[in-house]
Amino acid sequence: MEKERALEAFSAMKDLGIPVKEVKPVLLNLLELFNFDWELIEAENYRALIDAYFNLKENKKGVEDENNCIMGNNEPERPAKRLNLGQEKDHVSLAMTTSGQESKKHSQPCLTDRGIGSSSWIPNAPLSCNRNDSTLSRSAPREKKSTHNRESQTVYLKHPLDARGPSRSLRENVQTSHCNRKLIKPKTEQPINDVVHHPEPALGVCPALPGSSVGSSTESHFVKSLASEHVCVDNDDDASGSNDSATSKNNFAITSSAMGEVKLSLSCTHALEKLNFRRPNFDAVLKYLECKYLMSGNLVGPEFSVKKLLKDLCDTYLKLGSKPVRHSAAINSPDRVVNVWDSFFGNRLRKQASRMGNSERDMNKKGSNHSGCLNSSNMVTVPKQHEICDKKRSSHRISDITKGTENVQISLVDETGNEDLPKFTYIPHNLVFQNAYVHISLARIADEDCCSNCSGDCLSLSIPCACACETGGEFAYTRQGLLKEEFLNACISMKKEPCEKHLVYCQDCPLERSRNEYYPEECKGHIVRKFIKECWRKCGCSMQCQNRVVQRGITCQLQVFLTHGGKGWGLRTLQDLPKGTFVCEYVGEIVTNTELDERNMQCSGSERHTYPVTLDADWGSERVLRDEEALCLDATFCGNVARFINHRCCDANLIDIPVQVETPDRHYYHLAFFTTRKVSALEELSWDYGIDFSDHDHPIKAFQCCCGSSFCRDVKQKS
Numbered sequence: 001m002e003k004e005r006a007l008e009a010f011s012a013m014k015d016l017g018i019p020v021k022e023v024k025p026v027l028l029n030l031l032e033l034f035n036f037d038w039e040l041i042e043a044e045n046y047r048a049l050i051d052a053y054f055n056l057k058e059n060k061k062g063v064e065d066e067n068n069c070i071m072g073n074n075e076p077e078r079p080a081k082r083l084n085l086g087q088e089k090d091h092v093s094l095a096m097t098t099s100g101q102e103s104k105k106h107s108q109p110c111l112t113d114r115g116i117g118s119s120s121w122i123p124n125a126p127l128s129c130n131r132n133d134s135t136l137s138r139s140a141p142r143e144k145k146s147t148h149n150r151e152s153q154t155v156y157l158k159h160p161l162d163a164r165g166p167s168r169s170l171r172e173n174v175q176t177s178h179c180n181r182k183l184i185k186p187k188t189e190q191p192i193n194d195v196v197h198h199p200e201p202a203l204g205v206c207p208a209l210p211g212s213s214v215g216s217s218t219e220s221h222f223v224k225s226l227a228s229e230h231v232c233v234d235n236d237d238d239a240s241g242s243n244d245s246a247t248s249k250n251n252f253a254i255t256s257s258a259m260g261e262v263k264l265s266l267s268c269t270h271a272l273e274k275l276n277f278r279r280p281n282f283d284a285v286l287k288y289l290e291c292k293y294l295m296s297g298n299l300v301g302p303e304f305s306v307k308k309l310l311k312d313l314c315d316t317y318l319k320l321g322s323k324p325v326r327h328s329a330a331i332n333s334p335d336r337v338v339n340v341w342d343s344f345f346g347n348r349l350r351k352q353a354s355r356m357g358n359s360e361r362d363m364n365k366k367g368s369n370h371s372g373c374l375n376s377s378n379m380v381t382v383p384k385q386h387e388i389c390d391k392k393r394s395s396h397r398i399s400d401i402t403k404g405t406e407n408v409q410i411s412l413v414d415e416t417g418n419e420d421l422p423k424f425t426y427i428p429h430n431l432v433f434q435n436a437y438v439h440i441s442l443a444r445i446a447d448e449d450c451c452s453n454c455s456g457d458c459l460s461l462s463i464p465c466a467c468a469c470e471t472g473g474e475f476a477y478t479r480q481g482l483l484k485e486e487f488l489n490a491c492i493s494m495k496k497e498p499c500e501k502h503l504v505y506c507q508d509c510p511l512e513r514s515r516n517e518y519y520p521e522e523c524k525g526h527i528v529r530k531f532i533k534e535c536w537r538k539c540g541c542s543m544q545c546q547n548r549v550v551q552r553g554i555t556c557q558l559q560v561f562l563t564h565g566g567k568g569w570g571l572r573t574l575q576d577l578p579k580g581t582f583v584c585e586y587v588g589e590i591v592t593n594t595e596l597d598e599r600n601m602q603c604s605g606s607e608r609h610t611y612p613v614t615l616d617a618d619w620g621s622e623r624v625l626r627d628e629e630a631l632c633l634d635a636t637f638c639g640n641v642a643r644f645i646n647h648r649c650c651d652a653n654l655i656d657i658p659v660q661v662e663t664p665d666r667h668y669y670h671l672a673f674f675t676t677r678k679v680s681a682l683e684e685l686s687w688d689y690g691i692d693f694s695d696h697d698h699p700i701k702a703f704q705c706c707c708g709s710s711f712c713r714d715v716k717q718k719s
């Protein structure tokens, strides 16, 4: 896993013209700084790594320039340009277009050739196929702001790999250069009376007892000389094997007894001489070392020796234990990570971190109290008058209905305490119930359905990649991870006022068949919907490509709550959401029309249903789709948070948009919810199910709408 990630990082940097050998030390340092949190390194197309690399380069160059000045040399040309992925688009595209993008053809959207983009909500069962009601959408932008301030983010890097080695540390470089950047210092000089005295030797690894394992971070006893044989091995730099352990700085000893016990002791006597030395987490030491070897790629080369390996272990232990107090505290105590973030990178990077799935959740988990309230590490500040963590008032509270399956926790609160908790199984991705046939295979993805020649981030290319063809030859997303305004507005207006040209008609409409099997009416038309096409596995770009939004999952802070006014549970946002934000996908069981009919026949009319959505956009194509083939999503029994989104006529703040990820056809796709306007923290999220409240023949009676919209279509409510 680590190896794959390292290779991906190398490849991304290679795309920018940065050789692997130069990336390795920077990456290793960054891993160390970020506490091996790869997500931070991978975020926004390795922005941290790129920054660190160029900072290093610049700092080095500063020194070189200075030296050149002193020596009277001409200023050499800069080796490479620094890139700002957020803003300096040209630089990035320059580097990225080396992979033959010019040869790509970008066809215009061809929705009508390929079938219908219709997805309709279905109250309880039979599928409604009204011109006005055939809209379900999904949306998903990740907010990514390019507020990167390079001037304030010079990361201190020292030469990482070789403890003996670097000709000049960056610290020296920085100090001698005239660079005004703020430095993040790895260690502050401490007054002498701050020295921490360790009563025990600094390192002890005692895997001696049978069954015990190497690597316990808590063991700290130096090997005792109980052994029948005790070999002390000096590991001077030349690894000559001198046995003079008394003079050796780093050494290790192997002790064994006649009973078969073996103890391996590593002694880093350097540690005692170091100011600020704190025992590091041994797992972190091992991880660091593994990464180092992984990146050097010569673990088992001709130069390999076990002695060297053990010496490296000692050195690494010493290195990690000699970090500034706060950093080593973070290594030892994950609870302090947030402080380290603040002190090392300030709020900017912390926010960046908090936008990322796991890190975010970790922070929340650590910061949440027993009942799961959000704390200061959260981006969301809930106004006092709406205090949702008030225990006296909320007799129902679940801190995470997703049970850890999403990137973020989603709480449920019932401030009245009167409602039964919803009964369903949370699933973060669609699952086939039984008979539905979802044909996902790499072989079906043709060259024109993916961008195999791309690398890194497709949105940084000057020419949109093949995947953009579905959205008019342009990407649907902005570089901030939002849906483009033009695309969104077109989807909204198509949904509100579908005109004839947006409709396709089936020869034999499955929706009508489901209403009346023997005398189905003529198809009333399905809207040919606008699709988003995201890059996927066969594409050459990385997982950080900004044309991958929905597939990365929920990133907004959401909450299920008990609404007032008869709608039951609802979903609200706990943070302000800009227009075009991806909120969540509609996730449920993938069922066939036949299976859905069966389900609907079994349930009683009084049950509060989630509204299944018809999925198959191939309706209206020449082939008649049988009920056993047509697909729907039903979130009644198994679903995600979208099952709590209530209906609002006409002016809902969410719209559902089909998103093509794994399959190039329109038989199966994802339905994503995006905000139609700016939504403020604590607003209820809603979407227009597309119900025709005047359709009294519909086998499923629609609920009495309490949406409160002045455009409410339920006339009963109005009168």
Ligand SMILES: C[S@@+](CC[C@H](N)C(=O)[O-])C[C@H]1O[C@@H](n2cnc3c(N)ncnc32)[C@H](O)[C@@H]1O
Pocket: 422, 566, 567, 568, 569, 570, 608, 609, 610, 611, 642, 643, 644, 645, 646, 647, 648, 703, 704, 705, 706, 707
């Ligand atoms: C997808 S579920 C939404 C979550 C649901 N409120 C719950 O408590 O589980 C759809 C159901 O919510 C209720 N509902 C949704 N929107 C409504 C509205 N505008 N007016 C009245 N009831 C609504 C209806 O009972 C409907 O069958």
